[in-house]
Each structure stands twice: as C-alpha cells, then as structure tokens.
Amino acid sequence: MSKDIRIKKGLNINLVGAAELTTSKAVLSNVYAINLEDFHGIIPKMLVKQGAEVKAGEPLFYNKSIEDMLFVSPVSGELVEIVRGARRRILTLKILADKTQETISHNVLDVDKASKETIKAFLLKGGCWPFVKQRPYDVVADPDTTPKSIFISGYATAPLAADMDYVLQGKEAELQAAINALSKLTPGKIHVSVGKTGSSPLSQLDGITLHKVSGPHPAGLVGTQINKIDPISKGELVWTVSPQDLIIMGELLLTGKFNADRTIALAGSSVKAPKYFTTKIGAEISTFLYASGVNEDKFRVVNGDVLTGSQSSPDGYLGFYNHTVTAIPEGDDYELFGWNKPVFNKVSATRALTFSWLQPKKKYDLNTNTNGEHRAFVVTGQYEEVFPLDIYPMQLLKACMVKDLDEMEQLGLYEVAPEDFSLTEFICISKQPHQKIIREGLDLLQKEIG
Structure with a gap:
C-alpha cells in the first residue's frame, strides 16, 4: 500500500519546449569525456596513462580516500587526453571511442545468496558505486557506512525534466535486480516515490516502500521527500540513487557488464524538435543537439535542467548524472525600465x-x-x-x-x-x-x- 505525500509549498515553472515522448538513437560520439567536477570531493588517482587503450567498464582512476572505489570508462577506446588545471589537478578525461566496442565482463552475481559485503565489493569493482550518493553532504557514499534508509525519486518536477515514467518503461528486470541488491545494504527501508498520477514501472517493484507524491516543484526532489518521510539528524545518513542509474546497476548485476547507455531528454525553446535520445554517459552534446535542430544563433546549452544544471556548449559532454540537456535563448538583452x-x-x-x-x-x-x-x-x-x-x-x-x-x-x-x-x-x-x-x-x- 502506498503512502501519499502532498506538497503545498513550491512553484511550477512551465517552460516552452518539453520533450515529446518519442525516442531516437543519437549519432555515435567520436570522443567521450568524464568530467571530474561531477564527483564532488573526490581526489582521483589514475590507473591508466594517456595514450592507453581501455575497454568499456575498465577502471580509469580510483578515489584516493577509498581505494576500492573505482571509476570506469563508458566506452572502449584510447585515452587521448587528460585535461589538467591549476596544480596539475585532473579536470577531464577524454576517450577516443573504437568503432567496435569491447566491454569487460564480470562474473554474474547471485544477489539472493550474496552477502552485504559481497554486493558492495561487486558494485565497487564494476564501477557502479559512484551512482550511490549520500546525505548529508551530497557526495558519493562511503561504502564503509550503513544508511538508515535509501531513497529513490521517480517523480520529476523540475522544468523540462525527463519523464521518468517514460524512460523507465521495459526496464523492470534491471530495476528489480538493483533494488534486491540495495535492500541488503541497509537495515531500513527503500523509499521509492512516484507521481500520484501515471503508471511508473517503479510502482510494481517488490521490496520497496512506495510513496505517491503530488504538488509543485520541488516535490520531485529527493531532499523534499527525505524531509517528509525520514528526516536526517546529526550522526545519521541516508543514500540516494537515481532511477536511470538503477538500470545500469541492475544490468551489471544481471549480465556482469557495465552499460553506460542513457536516455536523455533534449528540451528547451531553442530546440526545433525536442525529444528523447539514447546515448551514453560522457557523449558529445552536439551528437544529439543538432539532430533536432536549433532555432537561433544565440542560445545556451544547460547540462541538466535549467535550475540545477551547469552551463555547457554544443561541444561539451553529457554529465555523469544528467538525464536532461536544455537549450534556451541567451539572455544578453536588457529592458529599459x-x-x-x-x-x-x-x-x-x-x-x-x-x-x-x-x-x-x-x-x-x-x-x-x-x-x-x-x-x-x-x-x-x-x-x-x-x-x-x-x-x-x-x-x-x-x-x-x-x-x-x-x-x-x-x-x-x-x-x-x-x-x-x-x-x-x-x-x-x-x-x-x-x-x-x-x-x-x-x-x-x-x-x-x-
């Protein structure tokens, strides 16, 4: 039985340019990039050198503080560039993709028989642990800790955000596998939130506590749901996972392979034909942006939604956690009085x-x-x-x-x-x-x- 949550305070920002519920396959990107700014607080230690050949799912670097936490390549190819900033800080890793993709295979894990530590080790080795984030601090979760509960929000209320009910269709097996694994990592509940109306694939999963949410933005933010369901006090922590990241985790558990496929919503009034595209984490934004066409010369590309995304460019790369790319007019004009x-x-x-x-x-x-x-x-x-x-x-x-x-x-x-x-x-x-x-x-x- 679901528990209803009604949010009264908030503000819906209804924008022109919502993505139509049709999906196309994006043009294959020549170069894929991992932006280290996506992993706040992580100090990387490289495992491969520039010029090395890597396979999809092969570790590129690890977290200096937690050596078992690996970050893997989304594609197979050559690590052509390591972009560095001040004090040789690593900013971006760029991989020139092979025409024929090769993926590292791990032994398939039997989640029902696996222990908590075995599941953690499998997710860490397979490169899926960075998808698990924690509150407080909103950083990648420490695998040596135990959360009091885990939250998954399948209800998107941000302006022009991807429709989770649509992008999760047909992925029930992967979602259930990920839920089964996560349920062994916490003594508490796995709280899953969906819209009060609609038919989300998340609502059919076993082993969850379902919440039906309604109300204006920010009702869909996981922080709002944590506050209303299981607030955090000092000394406590909860973990959060995005629904699309659950799919990647579930596929790793079922097949032993890291699949960086992502269905993203290309939206915004500057896009001629806003719709959904299947691509990969780190792909060039231009591979799907220009496929839909743009309405004007001056526009801004936002890597994410317009409220929380980062400014990018058509030559930029899809963020590690992003499910939306927005293009809106550049506001470089000013009104008199x-x-x-x-x-x-x-x-x-x-x-x-x-x-x-x-x-x-x-x-x-x-x-x-x-x-x-x-x-x-x-x-x-x-x-x-x-x-x-x-x-x-x-x-x-x-x-x-x-x-x-x-x-x-x-x-x-x-x-x-x-x-x-x-x-x-x-x-x-x-x-x-x-x-x-x-x-x-x-x-x-x-x-x-x-």
Whole structure:
C-alpha cells in the first residue's frame, strides 16, 4: 500500500519546449569525456596513462580516500587526453571511442545468496558505486557506512525534466535486480516515490516502500521527500540513487557488464524538435543537439535542467548524472525600465506588477537573463513560500555565508543539498547564488566535523 505525500509549498515553472515522448538513437560520439567536477570531493588517482587503450567498464582512476572505489570508462577506446588545471589537478578525461566496442565482463552475481559485503565489493569493482550518493553532504557514499534508509525519486518536477515514467518503461528486470541488491545494504527501508498520477514501472517493484507524491516543484526532489518521510539528524545518513542509474546497476548485476547507455531528454525553446535520445554517459552534446535542430544563433546549452544544471556548449559532454540537456535563448538583452512596468511574459513569485499567478498553467519562453544584478541580501519572506522543508532557508543561507558551524548544524544543513535551494535562488530578488552558498557550507561542515 502506498503512502501519499502532498506538497503545498513550491512553484511550477512551465517552460516552452518539453520533450515529446518519442525516442531516437543519437549519432555515435567520436570522443567521450568524464568530467571530474561531477564527483564532488573526490581526489582521483589514475590507473591508466594517456595514450592507453581501455575497454568499456575498465577502471580509469580510483578515489584516493577509498581505494576500492573505482571509476570506469563508458566506452572502449584510447585515452587521448587528460585535461589538467591549476596544480596539475585532473579536470577531464577524454576517450577516443573504437568503432567496435569491447566491454569487460564480470562474473554474474547471485544477489539472493550474496552477502552485504559481497554486493558492495561487486558494485565497487564494476564501477557502479559512484551512482550511490549520500546525505548529508551530497557526495558519493562511503561504502564503509550503513544508511538508515535509501531513497529513490521517480517523480520529476523540475522544468523540462525527463519523464521518468517514460524512460523507465521495459526496464523492470534491471530495476528489480538493483533494488534486491540495495535492500541488503541497509537495515531500513527503500523509499521509492512516484507521481500520484501515471503508471511508473517503479510502482510494481517488490521490496520497496512506495510513496505517491503530488504538488509543485520541488516535490520531485529527493531532499523534499527525505524531509517528509525520514528526516536526517546529526550522526545519521541516508543514500540516494537515481532511477536511470538503477538500470545500469541492475544490468551489471544481471549480465556482469557495465552499460553506460542513457536516455536523455533534449528540451528547451531553442530546440526545433525536442525529444528523447539514447546515448551514453560522457557523449558529445552536439551528437544529439543538432539532430533536432536549433532555432537561433544565440542560445545556451544547460547540462541538466535549467535550475540545477551547469552551463555547457554544443561541444561539451553529457554529465555523469544528467538525464536532461536544455537549450534556451541567451539572455544578453536588457529592458529599459523593466522594473516599473507590468510584466506578462515572465514567471514571478510576487504579485508586484507581475501576472503569472493568474495563469498557473501558461508556458513561458524564458531566457538566461537574471533581470538584475547581485545586490544586498534583504529579508522578504518569499523563500518560505516556495520552500517546503521544515527549515528556515534565509537563516541557513546566512549561517553558511558567515561560516557559523553551530548555526549551520542547528538550522538543518545536514538535510539539504544545493539542489534544494535552486528554487529559492530562482526567485531571489537579491540575486544571491544560493546553491553555491549551500555547497560551500556543506564542504566546510564536512571538513570541520566530518
């Protein structure tokens, strides 16, 4: 029996350019890249040298702090470039793909008979452990810890996000295999959330506690669901896994092979024919972006959704955790006296000369313009209207800015991740970088307290 969760606070940002429910195969990418910024806090130690030939699923590097945590290649080919930054820090690994792909095979694991430690070792060796993230700190989970529960959100509410009900169709066997394995890694429950309407393949799985979620964004964020179902206190931790990452884990368990296939939603008003593409982790964005065509010369590619994604380019590469690529107009134009006249073509959380609240289902063609610049951080009371967690967002942000560890702890920093503040950042009249502030606060808390 499912448990319903209704979120009242939030804000839906309805944008033009949602992906149609049709899937095409992307053009094969010549080069695939692993961006080390996707693995926050990981210090890599290389296992192969530039120029080496690697197979799909072969380890490229490991985590310096946890040597058993391996990060593998999505394809077979030649490691043609190791991009380094300041102090020779590794930024990106680029692999020139072979025309004929070869994949490393592991012995298939019998999950029903396997122990907790055997399953962990198998996922670590097979390269699937980086898909498991933990709260607090929103980093790759430490395999030496035990979570009190595991959360999986199959309900996407972010603007133009991929429809999980659609992309998970036909993957029930892989999903169930992954759930069976994860259930042995925690003494608690595996909480799976789906939309109250629709028919998600996740709702048919065994060994889960199902929750049906409804409400505006950020109802689909796993942080919102953790807060409403099983909040985190100091000394506790939970793990989270994305549904599409479950498929890769399940396929490794069933076949012994790491399959980096990913179904992504190409969306946004700058795309002529937004739809879904099957590609691989780390593929060149241009291999599917130009297949759908673009509407204008000036547009911005967002690696992810428009609230939490990172700025990229057509020559960029699909992020390790991303299921959406968005292209929207570049906001390099400015309105004269735009602040003192009625606004009908933008989304706003206020009712001061704005009228989006009168048409909650209207779709907007927004660009990247922030409609203002960085200014004094003032108290408005707006954040609480769109922030459903039982946390004071303004106070927590300011505690992070002044690096007050006691206040950060008491105000609930353990529970949140940067994405939980993406909506407050969107409506912020002070134009403060909320997600960056929270990320820096989490890093400081982890460094000082652990």
